[in-house]
Amino acid sequence: FMQFVLDGTRFTAINGGAQFPFTEAVSFQIDCGDQDEVDYYWNALLDGGQESQCGWLKDKFGVSWQIVPTTMNKMMRDTDKERLARVVQVMLKMKRLNLAELQAAYDGE
Numbered sequence: 001f002m003q004f005v006l007d008g009t010r011f012t013a014i015n016g017g018a019q020f021p022f023t024e025a026v027s028f029q030i031d032c033g034d035q036d037e038v039d040y041y042w043n044a045l046l047d048g049g050q051e052s053q054c055g056w057l058k059d060k061f062g063v064s065w066q067i068v069p070t071t072m073n074k075m076m077r078d079t080d081k082e083r084l085a086r087v088v089q090v091m092l093k094m095k096r097l098n099l100a101e102l103q104a105a106y107d108g109e
Contacts, residue, residue, distance in 0.1 A: 027064035055097040069099040
């Protein structure tokens, strides 16, 4: 059992024993203000880890992270189904999220 604070948010971690395997059910999302921040966290956490798709990766400890530009949250809540579909189609082809490409899809360019 341990408690820790990340960026002002308190977390509690409990080791329930070997009968509870570590899975992607425990994951973290990092909201990033711009592409530079996405790239920073992506590169730092990927070191020794493994890429996945749609902004997901596992770090060298096997912890799952999704590195997301904050504007992506707005895009994913858009009620325009065509706009949302364009963003999702572009996102599904990505590993590290590229804000410029996502924004272009959102804008219909």
